[in-house]
Amino acid sequence: MYTAQFPTLKSLQDAREFHGDINTKMYCNNISNLVGEFKERFADFNTNFEHNFYIFHKPFTVSADEAPGQFSLELIELQYDSVLKDKFSTVDIGSFYQYVGLTYPIIKCLASRMMSMFGSTLSVDNSFL
Structure with missing residues (x-):
């Protein structure tokens, strides 16, 4: 997985206790949900x-x-x-x-x-x- 933009996540993946097994799909879903909420809440902001x-x-x-x-x-x-x-x-x-x-x-x-x-x-x- 590409983690160059997320140095903290990269350091966790490299840590022994995680064995490179971090559920990134959960974070992707959370980020996607946040993006959706921002678009919904700030839709009026872009109008004119x-x-x-x-x-x-x-x-x-x-x-x-x-x-x-x-x-x-x-x-x-x-x-x-x-x-x-x-x-x-x-x-x-x-x-x-x-x-x-x-x-x-x-x-x-x-x-x-x-x-x-x-x-x-x-x-x-x-x-x-």
């Missing part, structure tokens, strides 16, 4: 996530035509808001959405969801995106 994240992260460069319908009108209005556009270039992304306020409720709601998912990692990841 990429578009939504891009809208959240780059609201002034995303094309309103390519955005999901509920965002189009607010994106167009936001992209023509020169005050917010200037603010976006001077503050971090988390602070920016504090200035959006109730003027753009759909985008504000999206930002709240994204911030709650990623919170503190956004300030670190912001420099890489």
Whole structure:
């Protein structure tokens, strides 16, 4: 059996007390079950996530035509808001959405969801995106 990716399992197989007899099928079944559960539980996570994240992260460069319908009108209005556009270039992304306020409720709601998912990692990841 190939165990290069599992060094602990390899060391157990080489140990005298196991005589190379480890029931790996049990582990394979458990891992397969975990993969299935992840796919089921996080199915909603993938739905439009990429578009939504891009809208959240780059609201002034995303094309309103390519955005999901509920965002189009607010994106167009936001992209023509020169005050917010200037603010976006001077503050971090988390602070920016504090200035959006109730003027753009759909985008504000999206930002709240994204911030709650990623919170503190956004300030670190912001420099890489």
